[in-house]
Structure formats: structure tokens, C-alpha cells
Amino acid sequence: MASFLPALPKRLHGPSVWALYAIGFVPAASAFYLGATGQLPGNAVKEFEHLLGLWALRFLVATLAITPVRDLFGLNWLRYRRALGLLAFYYVLMHFLAYMLLDQMLRFPSIVADIARRPFITIGMAAFLLLIPLALTSNNWSIRKLGQRWNKLHRLVYLIAAAGALHFAMSVKVVGPEQMLYIALVALLLAWRPIRTPFLRWRRQRSGVARPSPATEKAAG
């Protein structure tokens, strides 16, 4: 399928990924600056914590959206997937650190009680732990080394995204449109996985043009 956007010149592919990293950290950096200088209104620590969590979820959704966007719209943004996934991990890490250091101020008894007794925190913490092996293997060396096992391991991202959306919905007093939006997005992206192969086969047959099957395409991390 022809892309409806002009193609990015190849020499800009690398720099555009670094630009994504740079832009990706802007929300955290600006909120940290505002918070540290006392310019975040109200409950500064909570605002910061929530902002980090929300951006983590956004980057997770963006990571999962790369494949359907290519399948449906012919936009190949696979080169950004690793950066988006790692940004999601860094935001979850910062979200966790903000909770530990700024919110709880390392009051370990209350942190342990939170993790053990509060399902939404248990779920969030589990998602964070599951993200660590994914972040550690988000490099070319690991992809080569692990082969097919890498693909298997990185399927965990679906579970992590579901846990993230659930964690968000369970953390609020009333589940509102914002929580529903992320639950719906993650549900759609999860649903795409089983639909994808039959959909691509159906489209290939319909157009009568031979395309490489998705299974033979190389994962790009």
C-alpha cells in the first residue's frame, strides 16, 4: 500500500529517532522543572507522578500502534518502535521513582503495605518489573542473541499495556472518559493481534498482489 506521507530521506532516519528521544523527555523535564521550582499548582508531587504515569501509558500505546499503523495505513515507522518502547520504560521508571522518593519519601513500611495490599499498586509494580527485561533486551545484540525467543519475550508488552491501563483505571475514584479511552485503545491494539494475520491474508488475496507475509518480516526491536 502506498504511503500518503512523503518518505523521510534515509539519511534522516537515525537523527529522527534521536529527535524522538529528545522530544519524548520534554514532558517529564518541563514538569520536573516546574515542580522543583514550586510552579506546579496544588499537589505538586501527585501532579508530577500522574503526568509521568500518563505519558508512560501514551508511549506504550504508541509502541503497540506501530504495527497496526503500518498494516492499515502503509506507514512504516518501525524504526521508532524501540525508542517509543524505551521511552515508555523510562517514564514508568520515573513514575516509580517519583512515587518512592517524592511521594512516599522512602517510607518503606508504607511502600511495602501499598504494594502488598492495594491491587492497583500491585498491578502497576508487576507491570514495571515485567518491563525491565524488555528494556534490557531492546538492542540489536539481544535480538541477534535471542532469535525467536526475543519475539516471545517482547509479546509481554501486551500484558504490560493491559496492566498499565487497568492500573490507571483502578487508581481513580470514578472511572471517567480518560481512563475509558486508554482501556479502549489498549483493547483495540490487543484485539488487532489475532485479527492481523487473517486480515493481511484477506487483503493480499483481494488485491491479488503478492506481498511478503508478516511472519517473514524481521522484527526491528
Next chain:
Amino acid sequence: AAALEAVSSSYKVDEALTPEEDVTSYNNFYEFGTGKADPAARSGGFKPTPWTVKVDGLVGKPREFGLQELLRFPLEERVYRMRCVEAWSMVIPWIGFPLASLLDKVEPLGSAKYVAFETVVRPEEMPGQSGLFQPLPWPYREGLRLDEARHPLTILAVGLYGKTLPNQNGAPIRLVVPWKYGFKGIKSIVRISLTETTPPCTWNLAAPNEYGFYANVNPAVDHPRWSQATENRIGEGGFFGSNRRDTLPFNGYADEVASLYTGMDLTVHF
């Protein structure tokens, strides 16, 4: 908000006041939206005057009170701690009068055991009450036991920081019960009814395992989803100034109110 005269009272917490800016910009008032900034941002179209509060139910003299009459009660300034069920807190200089003085005027009957309160319903002025997504059923309702309602700490507030109440804080008249979680402090009250049975309370009905009828501030009874042992004082310390402090039983008013609950298991009646 217009200037409002009030005499000083002995009910003054000896702690730093939460800045007016925070008191009037960080609010839970779902009638204007569920975000903390929504009430300040979206309450501009709300008209707190004219206003009447209907007082009825098990009383000898049911009647309506106009706002002007309510403002003629002897107004006092009271500096109270305000502890939200979400584990944050403020210190607020309210202006108001004891609820008991209002109740005296309507002469509660001997059969009255509880006081029920209702917030106004005005979807055209309160954006959170219209549209596809409604976080709670309206009107917002709250209730107290009659002895809690008559306690000298319980006030109807008509102002804060020397001025009439801003819309986002519950203009023109709201309840303040400093030893209970903030959601008990029902805002923009239009009706007060005395009843024989426990009145329906909005959050209690929405999630009975999370929000009890009593909702007394209690560091020993956690909310199912978070600890109530500590609280964040709003507008203090920012990121690094240690602003998490221990929550006090009955929000620090145990000497005055603990006797109301003698013999009750507060982990059951939370």
C-alpha cells in the same frame, strides 16, 4: 467574591494557612468536573445569588432561609484543618456559623436523629452535571447524625479568607465538619432535612466499601486503595520540602469529638 465581615473565634489551628491560591484552585467539586482544576476553571457561569435553603423534615417550623438572612447569623472566622479522603490536606480560614444555630430556628422534633443535606442541581450552570459522562448521580447528598450536626465544631461556611465563598469552594453556603473527610463537607446546599433514619450519602452509595457514612478522619483505617496514615499538605514544600505528615485521629479534633463515638468500633463504622 465580596468582602465579608466576621469576628475572630477561638477555633484556630496553630498551623500555617494553605495559600488562598491553592485553596481556591485545587478542589473536588464533581458538579464542575472531576479534575482538581475543573471547579475553578468551569464554575464561572454559576450564579450563587439569589439563593434559598429549604429546611424541612422532622422539625417544628419548616421554612426557607434566604441568603441575606443566612449572612445575618453571627459570622465567625475559624481556622480548620481540612483532610481529603484522597490523603491530602489544607488549613483553611473559613467564615461561617454553627449549624446548630440554624437548627435551633426550626426546632427539631424529638424523633429527628439525622440531618440530610442536598446540593443544587443546575446542569446549565454546572458542566459536570450535563453531558455523556456523569461521574455521580445528582443531587449530591450527605448526612450527619444529629449530635454531630449540633456539635460546636460543625459549621455552615459562607466565606473563606475574608471573602464570600468562591463558586469552586461551594458558594454560597456549604458544610464544614473538620474531623471528617472533606467529601462530607457538602457544597452549594439547597436543602437540609431532619430524618429519623440514616440519610443516603452519595459517596457511601457509590462505593460503600470505600466511603463510610461516618467518614471520620482515621489514620488507622485505610481506604481500600490507599493508606490514610499520612497526608500531603497542599501548597507546602513543593517537591523536596518534606510535606508528607502524619494524619491525626479525628483530624486532630479528638479531644472535642471522640466522645461522640464512645463504644463504637470505628473500623466497622468507618
